[in-house]
Amino acid sequence: MELSGPERDQLLRRVAPDVRLGRGVRMYAFVNLYGCTIGDDTTIGTFVEIQKGAVIGARCKIQSHTFICEGVTIEDEVFVGHNVNFINDTYPRATTDGALQTEADWQLVPTLVRRGASLGTGSTILGGVTIGEGAIVGAGSVVTRDVPARAVVAGNPARLLRTLPDSAR
Numbered sequence: 001m002e003l004s005g006p007e008r009d010q011l012l013r014r015v016a017p018d019v020r021l022g023r024g025v026r027m028y029a030f031v032n033l034y035g036c037t038i039g040d041d042t043t044i045g046t047f048v049e050i051q052k053g054a055v056i057g058a059r060c061k062i063q064s065h066t067f068i069c070e071g072v073t074i075e076d077e078v079f080v081g082h083n084v085n086f087i088n089d090t091y092p093r094a095t096t097d098g099a100l101q102t103e104a105d106w107q108l109v110p111t112l113v114r115r116g117a118s119l120g121t122g123s124t125i126l127g128g129v130t131i132g133e134g135a136i137v138g139a140g141s142v143v144t145r146d147v148p149a150r151a152v153v154a155g156n157p158a159r160l161l162r163t164l165p166d167s168a169r
C-alpha cells in the first residue's frame, strides 16, 4: 500500500499520550514530543524535540532541529529558527557522588519568550532569560541576559543592535 507524505510523517514521529495538542497543529517527521503543551495552528519541523513541562503558544513556527527543554514557555506567534537550543541547567553534571544524577540533583532554570519574538537560526538561549515581545535574536547568538521588547540583539554574548519601532512586527 502506497502511503501519502503526511501518513509517512505520522509513522515517523513520537507524540506521547500526555502531550496537550491544540487544534490544527502541523508536525513533520522525526518529531519527539512528551509532556508538553502546543497551542493551536503551531507548526513543528523535522527533528524537533520538546520536553515535558514546556509550553508553546498558538501560531508559532518551530523550525527543524530545535530543542525546547523543560522550563521553557513560549507565547503566541513566536518564530523559533532552525537548530535553536534552550538551556535549563546552569551548572550541569553527569553524576553526584559517582552516581548518575536524577531530577532531584539539579535545579531547573525557567525561560520565557514573549509574544511575537523571533529567535534566529542556531541561537542558544541560556536559562533564566526573558525575551521581550517582538524582539529579534540574530542567527548564532548566545543570549545571556533579558532582551527588552522589540530589541534586535546579536552576537556572543548577544548585544543590542537597535530597537524596532512600536509599529513593527
Ligand SMILES: CC(C)(COP(=O)(O)OP(=O)(O)OC[C@H]1O[C@@H](n2cnc3c(N)ncnc32)[C@H](O)[C@@H]1OP(=O)(O)O)[C@@H](O)C(=O)NCCC(=O)NCCS
Pocket (backbone or CB within 6 Å): 081, 082, 119, 120, 121, 136, 137, 138, 139, 140, 141, 152, 153, 154, 155, 156, 161
Ligand atoms: C540580527 C539581524 C536581524 C540584524 O539584521 P540588521 O538589523 O539588518 O543588521 P545589519 O545586517 O545591518 O548588521 C548590523 C551589525 O550587526 C552585525 N550582525 C548582524 N547579524 C549578526 C549576527 N547574527 N550575529 C552577529 N553579528 C551580527 C553585522 O555584522 C553588523 O555589524 P557592523 O555594524 O559591525 O558591521 C540579522 O542579521 C539576523 O541574524 N537575523 C536572523 C535571521 C535568521 O536566523 N533567520 C531564520 C530563518 S532563515
